[in-house]
Amino acid sequence: QSALTQPASVSGSPGQSITISCTGTSSDIGAYNDVSWYQLHPGKAPKLMIYEVTDRPSGVSNRFSGSKSGNTASLTISGLQAEDEADYYCSSFVSGIWVFGGGTKVTVL
């Protein structure tokens, strides 16, 4: 069981917005802006989508945004598209190692 908790699945219709949560503790997510998000498509290299809670790497669509409230970080996908269907993982530095959340499967209905 990961130290970072994510919902197993989230779904939405094309054009809608969805939000994926990543819950840690006051010692990790709550204390630092050290959260990143990754998109995994089967058979492809995982892709960095968000870093430092809110920042987008060059080339990542502005439909992807990050935020944090207390011990929970969130990834929001706006204007959901079929190509967004994938697994998403949050990550942070927890108790001396890098930890990933359990992953959230995003389904586009």
Next chain:
Amino acid sequence: QVQLQESGPALVKPSQTLSLTCSVSGGSINSGAYHWNWIRQHPGMGLEWIGNIHHNENTHYNPSLRSRIVISINTSKNQFFLNLSSLTAADTAIYYCARRYCTANSCSLFDPWGPGTLVTVSS
């Protein structure tokens, strides 16, 4: 554009040692700004950070695997390596290599990643 590519056996026997190579192209592995990582994903499960190495050969391992792993680097070949010993079926996973770097507020940027290689441990 930096690219990473994993290589190694797809099938290994229990109790043996897994040896994987990550080849880095489009940039030098010999940069102090980066750490070179191994991460795995068990079938149908989440990601697990295995460990990393710096070009100066400093390593940092996941304590849950420390007794069985060795990560090494060859800067002249622009490659780094994972050796995982005493394999069991529980080591069956997709193994990824990834570059990690820091910004002002975060050292959790894994980018880019290789496409991963599936390793099955079975007799």
